[in-house]
Amino acid sequence: MLEPLSPSPQVIEIEAEEQAKVEWLHSAxxxxxxxFDRGEGVSPSSAGEIDTFVNDAIEEGRAPRRTTRA
Known part of the structure; x- marks a missing residue:
């Protein structure tokens, strides 16, 4: 009978990274x-406010981030 193959170190690393992403997404x-339950959030009242909110979020996403990692 054939032995099952073990995943390569690269596959193990990729799976760990994917699991970390899933855990982060769950936390977020x-x-x-x-x-939302506390009543915090954005309540746009017009299409223009939605556009502004989305455009600001896009620009914020492009900004360099500071990390606390060494």
Missing amino acids: TDESFAA
Whole structure:
């Protein structure tokens, strides 16, 4: 009978990175829903306000981020 193949170190690393992304997304989702439940958030009243909010978020995403990692 054939032995099952073990994943390569690269595959193990990729899977760990993907798991970390899933855990981060889960945490961010929990935080977002908790903020919504507390009544925090954005309540745009026009299409222009939505456009402004989205454009600001896009620009914020392009800004360099500071990290606390060494």
